[in-house]
Structures are given as structure tokens and as C-alpha cells.
Amino acid sequence: GILVWALLLGVALKHAPASTKTMITDFSDGLSQIVRWVIHLAPFGIMGLVFNSIATSGLASLLQYGKLLGLLLGAMAFMALVVNPIIAFIMMRQNPYPLVFRCLKRSGITAFFTRSSAANIPVNMELCEELGLDKDMYSVSIPLGATINMAGAAITISVLTLAAVHTLGIQVDFGTALILSILSAVSACGASGVAGGSLLLIPLACSLFGIPNEVAMQVVGVGFVIGVIQDSVETGLNSSTDALFTAVAEFAQWRREGKKIVINKEVNL
Template sequence: MNIIRKWTQSSLILKILIGLVIGAVLGILVPQWKIIGFVGDIFVSALKAIAPILVFVLVASAISQAKSGDGSKFRMIIILYLFTNFLAALISIIACHFYPVSIHLNAAGNVTDPGGIGDVVGDMILKIFSNPLNSLMEGEYLGILFWSIVFGVALKVVANDTVNEFIVGFSDVCTKVVDFIIQFAPIGVMGLVFTSVSQSGLSIFSQYGEAILLIVGGIAVVGFIINPLIGCIILKRNPYSLLRICLRESGITAFFSRSSAANIPINLRLCERLGLDKDFYSITIPLGSTINTNGAAVTIAVMTLITCHTIGISVSIPLAIILALVTTVAACCASGVIGGSLLLIPLTCSLFGISQDISMQVVAVGFIISVIQDSFETGLNSSYDVFFTAVTEYYYRAKNSKPVKYMGEFAK
């Protein structure tokens, strides 16, 4: 038990880095030891097994527990959260179009182009209305998403406390199972890197570096250009002073904790220091940790399009817009565990007829680069929970001719 406790309490980032190095070294020295790569296959299989159930339960639970805020302030911030998710996905899609990246995938040649927009939409409709049990067993994520929304709405309408408590509890259990599986990520990463290096050599690390560059670049554009521009348009003043406060007080801690949920108390204290309405921010901050997931939208869109480029699937403009919309919904349903956004990648990959066998390999690659990706993603998400809360609050104070007290540098 002491060994298990020490393992779970030690840094996951450090363990993944160690697993990555060991896998690369063994891939060069003893490429014939295929048993090492087998542990990576086990890790991917475990993710494939839990991911469909996790997506279904998370979406149904989120919808059934959604609070309906009163007043235009709540409507505005929800629109901001969702709209910026969509913009983050759209910008990532544009970036992938101009800077396509490929990664090493097994059996990539078995996939065919899904065809035109009519074929894709027709296939989507058939998958959406398929048997929910079949969708869960076969990993058909469009059907899973549709039926989870239906069940979530039904749970909200019925409003049965016992049933709602069960679905929330089951959601927590699924999240805990994923957390348990992720504890084996360093061993799984070692096996996956061993397989990739033994088959393709050290060139795979340049591929991973390009994927990280795309994701971090997308996060930087959203965090330093797009979202501040939205804040500037709403408030008609320079937003960067407020952004510096949010990044310094919230973004840095979220970067290292890699958990928006764990950063909620810090964000609540920052909102208090900014002089915001407690009745407002006590709702918007927890809500933002759930649906204000710009970083997750970037990650999901980029990794999906990397998969498409690797296996030779072309993405038309109508398909890109559909991908951005589905990514917006998927990002809102990312779980709070480390790497939670990665488990939504199969959902968006299913738009293009990509099998779960391939999309889960992409998820595994995501865990390899999550050492960097997840920190930047969480830092963006958490800091903008406060930023958009403050922007909305200040906007309505000015609109209602109330005194607007900005904090520190933002008052200039």
C-alpha cells in the first residue's frame, strides 16, 4: 500500500517523462522485444473500454445538473463561454489547414475518405439514431452524444432526486476509474513510445513536437488575441491589464495544477478581490470550469485533424464547420481529470468514419504530449473563467449606470 500511495502521489508529469525516455531508449537498443510494446496496447485498450461510458455519463450528468441562471448576465457569460469555444475550434482548424501535421499510427491505411458532405451527413444521421447500447459497445460516439443528451434532458424534466444522485454518483465513479487508468499512463507511454521508435525511429519526436507547436500556438492565439479582442469590444477599453491579473493570479497556478476544478477556490478569491458580485461569480466560476474550455477545443480539433491528415482524409469547409460545432459541445463535456479532453477525441474523429482503434491511438499520443499540452490548456481555461466573469460584470455595471470599480492596473 505504501508503494501504491507513493506512486499515486508522485508527479504524473515526471513519471510520463521517465516512461517516454525509457521507451525511446529500449526502442533503439532492443526493438525486437515486442512484449514492451504490448503494455502500450493494453493501455490503449483500457481507454477504449471506458471512454464510451465516460462520455455518455458525463454529458447526461452535465445536462441533468445544469442550473438555469436568471437574468441577461448569465445568458451573456454562457454565450461567451460557448462562442469562444467555437472560435478556438475554428482557429485550430484553420491552423491545421495551413500547417498540416502527421503522426505515426498503426493500420492507418485501412481507412477510406468519408466522401462528400451529403455522405457524411447521411452517415451522421444513421449513427445518431442507432441503438444506444450498440453505440456504447461499438464506440459510435455520435450516437453516444445524441442519446446522452436525450437522457440528460429527460433526467432534468423528471427531476427525480434519487435518479439524479445516481447519475452524478455514477459519473464520479467513471471519472475515478479513468483517473485509476491514467495512473498507468507512464507505463503505457513507455510501451507506445517503444513501438513507435522501434518501427519509425526517433523521427516520431519531431512529429510530436509539431503537434505540440500547433496546440500551444492555437492556445496562444486564442488567449492573447481572440479572447482579449472580445473583451475589448464589450468593454471598449484595453483588456490586457485585466488579462495580466487573471494570468498572474489564476493562470500560473492552473498551469501547474493542471486542474480547472482544483483552481476554483483561487478564482473565487480573485473575483472577490476584483470587487465582483458574489451571487454572480459563485455560479459563473464553477460553471466556467465545466464549459469554458477553449484549450480543450483547441486540443480536440487539432488532434482530430492531425488524424485526418495522417490517414489521408480531406476536410471540406462544410465539414470543418460541423467539426467546430461538435468540438464546441465535446469540449464542454471534458472531464476534470488530467487528460480529460483527450478522451473526447474519438467523438470528433467519428465524424469522418475513423474507427475507435485508430482514434484511441491518437488519444495515447495525446498523453505523451500532455506533459506540455495539458498545462497550457488548463492555464487558458481557468484564467478566462475569471476574465469573462469580470468582463460581463463590468459591462452590466456600465450599462446600468452603476459605479464601475476596476482593480489595480485595469483602472487606468
């Protein structure tokens, strides 16, 4: 309901005076700053959660965090190295891995350390220029992708929500899991651009299973515990995919026009 009203409000205010738009922008920036404050203070709360968990369950509880982190990283690796190449192959009808690996190397590694898709926009723009893409196209798709292309965030929301569901002993059928995946993908489009922003959408996904906010926020706390690695890999996947699919879309057009696709000097597709 909130997302629908937000969309309707955005359409209604499309022709609002500049002063109104400025006020809304300032209000949005203020909310983003509050989110940053919360995330910056989160380590203190996480320290308490970890201490309580270790005091209750012992050091063995840390192993469970490791398993969860491994699952998240495995799912993201599967997306980057299997799902994305399949989509790219369907569009280009040629070996997609030279392009996939170049995007991961140039964009993904940088995004891994910045942990911000927005901060990685200049890197993706430069990569698109090196690939010889149309500037009129990638100057729109790259900033747009940095905002709404959140495959890694969708994985994080889905996996952590299902982890909470499994812990509570709730049975999940395939249809419900599919709905959760769709909900996560749509919700991820509105994820905050700050580090760890996707974790704040977990309570929304947990509400699908009737999980109270108190429990959902504990899941968010677990996410912050593993967030240093998880969020870095998530951002790397998100940002590299922006460049990848921008290139794939244009290369698919080149293929239809009979033009030769050149990824770099060493690899010709």
C-alpha cells in the first residue's frame, strides 16, 4: 500500500512548483540522513545481539552465521556466473562470459569496496564508453540501474526472510516462495542507496508470513552482523549487472543489425 501511494503521489506532484519539489527533495535527503545515522549506530546494537547470542548458545552460534553468509554468497555467485550469462546469451546468441568477467572485473571489484552503486556510476560510465556503447543510452540506463537494479538486494531479502521462516518452523510451499521472490525483487527497487539499505526491507518481507516486527528486526540484526562481506558482494553484483545488461541490450541490437561485437582487443565474440 505504501509503495502504491508513493507512486500515485509522485505522479500527482509531477507538475508541482519548483519550491514544492525542492521541499520534497530536502525531506527525502533528511530521511536518508536519519537512515545513515541508524546504520552508523547499528554496530553497538549488533554487539549486544552477538554478545547475547554467544552467552546463550556459545561460540557455536557463530558457525550458523557463517553458514548463512555462505548461502548468501553462493546465491549471489550463482546469479552472477549462471543466471546473468544465460540471459546475456539469450540476447546476444554468443559466448557471454568475456563480457560478464570484464564487467565483474571493472565494475564489480570497485563496487565491492565502495559498497555503493551510486558511487560506482562513473566507473560503469567509463566501462560503457570503452565498450563503444551509445552514450545516449548508457547515460540513462546506468544511473537508472544504480537505483532500481538490485538483484543482490533481492537475494538478501529472500534468503534472510526464509532463514527466519525456517527458524520459526513455518512451512513454505513453492507458490509462497515464488511470491516472496517477486515481493523481494519489487521491494529491492526501493532499497536505500546507503550501505545495508536492503536489510531495512526485511520486515516487509517477513510480514508476508505473519512474523512480528520484533522478530524481523532480530533478523535485520543478523544481517548487520554479516553485512560487511554480504553488502560488499551484493553491491558488486548490483553494479556489475548495471553495466552488463546495458551492454547486452545494445549488443543484441548490434547482432540484429549484423554488426560485429568486440568486447576487448583480446576477445572477439
